[in-house]
Amino acid sequence: MSFAVKICGLSTRETLEVALDAGADMVGFVFFEASPRHISLGTARELGRLAKGRAVKAALTVDADDASLENCIEALQPGLLQLHGSESIARVRDIKQKFGLPVMKVLPVATAADLAELPGYAAVADRILFDARAPKDATRPGGLGVPFDWHLLENIKLAIPFMVGGGLNAGNVAEAVRVTHANGVDVSSGVESAPGIKDPDMIRAFIRAAREAERAMTSSRIASSV
C-alpha cells in the first residue's frame, strides 16, 4: 500500500498551490460551517479545478445529509469523501453506494475502547483515518491540533489503508509513523500560523518530514525482512 501525505483545510489558491507543488498526495477541503477552514461551494469549485489531476481531492463533511453531500461533490469533484462525524457503519455503506466515491471514515481515538467498531467500519470504508477524539464541549470534531496516544494503534492490522491525524506537525510526524506504521498522515493545524491560516513554510516542512518518515519506515521494513 502506498504512503499518502494529506494537507487538510486548504482554503486559498496560494496555499493549495504550495501543497501541490510540495508534493501532497491528498488535499482536503472542509465543508463544516463551524470550522475556521470551512469553504463555500464557489471556493470549492475554484480550488477543485486548480487541484484537478494533481492530487486526490478529499471533501471533509460532518454528519452531512445527502443534499449537502451532493452539493459539495458537484462543486469540488472530489476523489474521496472524508466522513468526520458520527456516521454509523450503515450510513457509511449507504453513502458509498449512493455517491459511488471512495470513502475515508474517521474514527476518533482516546482509549482502546474506541477501536471496538473498527472491524465494522473497515468492512465498508476504503480507508480509515484515526484522529484524536475531541473533547465533549468542542465546537468541531477535529482540526483541534491535539494528538492522541499513537501506541493504541501499534498492533493494528487492517486490510485497507489507514492514516493518522490529530496534532501532527513537522516535528512529531516521524514518531507517529514509526509507532503506528500508518499508510499515510493528515495535518491541518500543524501547518497553520493561526486557526484556518495555512503557512507555506510549515506545509513544505511537514511534507518533507513526512517523506523522510516514509523512507525510514520502508528501510526498517526491508532491514527486518532480510
Ligand SMILES: O=C(O)c1ccccc1N[C@@H]1O[C@H](COP(=O)(O)O)[C@@H](O)[C@H]1O
Ligand atoms: O479542520 C477542521 O476545522 C475540522 C472540522 C471538523 C472536522 C474535522 C476537521 N479537521 C480535521 O481533523 C484532522 C486533524 O486535524 P489537526 O491536524 O489536528 O488540526 C484533520 O483531518 C483535519 O482536516
